[in-house]
Amino acid sequence: MANQTVLGQQTMVPEEPGEAYAMGDTMPHAAAGQGYPMEPEYGVDGSYGEPSCGCGDSCCDGECCYSEWPCDEVLIDRGWWRALRQKYRFRHSSIDGRSIGRGYPLRGTSWLNRPYSFGLETGGFMMASRISSNNTRNNDVLLAASLGWDWDHYWGTQFRVGWSTPELHSNVPSTQVPSNNVLMYDLSLMYYPWGDSKVRPYYRFGLGMTDIDFITPAGIREDNTMFSLPIGVGIKYQTKRWVALRAEAADYITFSQNSASHMQNFTLTFGMEWRFGGRPNSAWSGPRRECDW
Known part of the structure; x- marks a missing residue:
């Protein structure tokens, strides 16, 4: 055995091939003993x-x-793209469970325990464009009622009716007086990205109709029913197991028809919804249950 200094350490180096280290000798990659x-x-x-x-x-x-780029290897980091898709993809309870852990996930109860809802809302109705060249734009109060059905922790359906009466002043003389009624009704698909949580943001996309009564540039009263696409974003907050507060901002894209022009109507509403339906199973209704329905 001979002494050899390697990287600041004194190591016993065998002089003959096959000569082994004795117990207690220093060997960086050898187990003790x-x-x-x-x-x-x-x-x-x-x-x-x-x-x-x-x-x-x-x-x-x-x-x-x-080196930063060893050999000829080309490094492409796609981790950010996978993370982005994972974060913003559409979810379903069969794959993602009840919730993603945000917004205070519900324990002992669930939105699906009472999957049906009835809601009342009020807020503002704002016209971004005129119904025709002779009419002015106007804003007014909006009243709305909705019926909903949540059929998954992340998905649901809603039917909504909204009513407003903005004064559409016409600069064309007319003997007829319009009612200025604006009636909007639509069926929307609801998506809840956080799932079964106490704080529950949502997006909705739907199809509907907008009925509006106004004076045409020819001075004739006309009542048009136009095809519309509502797109909205909102949030729900469960105050009790059967009551929730909600707020929503939506854009109603309305397509032109007859004398009516293409329109965009914005709504900002606040309200409440009451939850009902469903029934507890034996595990929930048993005498020893420890959770709230």
């Missing part, structure tokens, strides 16, 4: 005792200096 034959380690330049660096790397000061 065992003997292994010495296998010298060479660096990229062939010098004994230097670390063996990989392809494209160099040795400096006894350590490997890794």
Whole structure:
């Protein structure tokens, strides 16, 4: 055995091939109490005792200096794209469970325990465009009622009716007086990205109709029913197991018909909804249940 200094450590190096380390000798990669034959380690330049660096790397000061692009390998980091898709993809309870852990996930109860809802809302109705060239734009109060059905922790359906009476002043003389009624009704698909949580944001996309009564540029009263696409974003907050507060902002894209022009009507509403339906199973209604229905 001979003394050899490698990287600042004094190591016993075997002089004969096959000579083993004795118990207690220093060997960086040997388990205590065992003997292994010495296998010298060479660096990229062939010098004994230097670390063996990989392809494209160099040795400096006894350590490997890794190059930014080793060899000819092309590195493409798609982790951000996978994370983005995972974060904003559509979810379903069969894959993602009841919730994603945000907004105070419900324990002991669920929105699906009472999957049906009836809601009342009020707020503002704002016209972004005129119904015709001779009519002015106007804003007014909106009243709305809705019926809903949540058939999954992340999905539901809603039918909504909204009513407003903005004054549509016409600059064309007419002997007829319009009612200025605006009636909107639609069927929407609801998506709840956080799932079964106390704070429950949602998006909704739907199809509907908008009925409006106004004076045409020819001075004739006309009542048109136009195709519309409502797109909305909102939030629900469960105050009791059968009551929730809600707020919503929506854009009703209405397509032109007859004398009526293409319109965009914005609504901002606040209200309440009452939950009902469903029935507890034996596990919930048993005398020893420890959770609230």
